[in-house]
Amino acid sequence: MIEILPWHRDAWRRLSGSAATLHHGQVLSGVSGVGKREFSIALAQRLLCRNPHDQVPCGNCQDCKLFNAGTHPDFHVITSEYEASEGRIELVARYCDRYQDSVARGKKVNPSQVIPVDQIRTLIERFYQSSHISESRVALILPADRMNANAANALLKLLEEPPSGAFFLLVTNQPGLLPSTIRSRCVMEPLPGPTQEQAKDWLSAQLKGVDPNMFLNAASAGPIDLLAAYQTGELQQQLEQTAQITLLLGGQSDPIELAALLAKQDAVLLLTWMHRILSDLLKWQGAGQEPAWVGDSSLDIGRYSPAKLFRLYDKLGRYRLMARDQINLQLALEEILISFQQSFRTYG
Numbered sequence: 001m002i003e004i005l006p007w008h009r010d011a012w013r014r015l016s017g018s019a020a021t022l023h024h025g026q027v028l029s030g031v032s033g034v035g036k037r038e039f040s041i042a043l044a045q046r047l048l049c050r051n052p053h054d055q056v057p058c059g060n061c062q063d064c065k066l067f068n069a070g071t072h073p074d075f076h077v078i079t080s081e082y083e084a085s086e087g088r089i090e091l092v093a094r095y096c097d098r099y100q101d102s103v104a105r106g107k108k109v110n111p112s113q114v115i116p117v118d119q120i121r122t123l124i125e126r127f128y129q130s131s132h133i134s135e136s137r138v139a140l141i142l143p144a145d146r147m148n149a150n151a152a153n154a155l156l157k158l159l160e161e162p163p164s165g166a167f168f169l170l171v172t173n174q175p176g177l178l179p180s181t182i183r184s185r186c187v188m189e190p191l192p193g194p195t196q197e198q199a200k201d202w203l204s205a206q207l208k209g210v211d212p213n214m215f216l217n218a219a220s221a222g223p224i225d226l227l228a229a230y231q232t233g234e235l236q237q238q239l240e241q242t243a244q245i246t247l248l249l250g251g252q253s254d255p256i257e258l259a260a261l262l263a264k265q266d267a268v269l270l271l272t273w274m275h276r277i278l279s280d281l282l283k284w285q286g287a288g289q290e291p292a293w294v295g296d297s298s299l300d301i302g303r304y305s306p307a308k309l310f311r312l313y314d315k316l317g318r319y320r321l322m323a324r325d326q327i328n329l330q331l332a333l334e335e336i337l338i339s340f341q342q343s344f345r346t347y348g
């Protein structure tokens, strides 16, 4: 089974007790990179295992064997093409191909970030019609906030009249984007992130010989995202970009030139990273937690306008949504970086 992360043990104890008492709709939320997918997959296996010990799937029964082989007929993974091709969990990739044309997806330059209604329709058919080997059937919908309106409406019907033994695990880092009708039929289960100590310990255990302090200089992110960024080499790039942002904020670099440099990257990844930078600055302003990446630059958060920062944070959120479809990244970045720099001008 996928390991339960140390910071999710309480949530695991609460949710993995008994399939008979667990509410059929669960919204598992939490910031990106805290391990929501890992938790949900472990929970799905727990719900399907016929012989769990101490709330943990046994690993040996027919259900567990099929589950781990990626062939359990009662586990359904509904996701976007983007998640299917970019996601880091192989088991998810194997299951989602039952709902997607992997050949067509492979030919696309920009795989869709939306979960279309036809996947939910197929799920409904399979939940009601196909043969089952387990008493439970589990649908993992990930990221649930990427369902389009028709898909969400179709899912709502299933949530209102679930077939017996059905469980829906809706994973999202933006629960506020789920329709309120869906949220009201589910239990909201926020999954916490680690403490700084837990994150450091966990990263050191995963990356023997690497100084975990280097991660402190990245914009704060969940440890799973940080590990993935390290392994793909993105972390190094993010550290460099963070240094460039620090220069920009200090008025030592040009927003238009920086926009041109940054615009060569994947829009979603880049805007997510920028959102984290801004979130770190807001935390600094609101709670006095100075981000480590500020280093010994002379930034003084007290001199900048909280209202402007919040407006920029909202705007970035909207651009992140737009980036799922199409966005002129260069123009968006110019606008963001200019406002970013201006938010930091002293007033008075």
Ligand SMILES: [Zn+2]
Binding pocket: 049, 050, 051, 052, 057, 058, 059, 060, 061, 062, 063, 064, 065
């Ligand atoms: Zn088992």
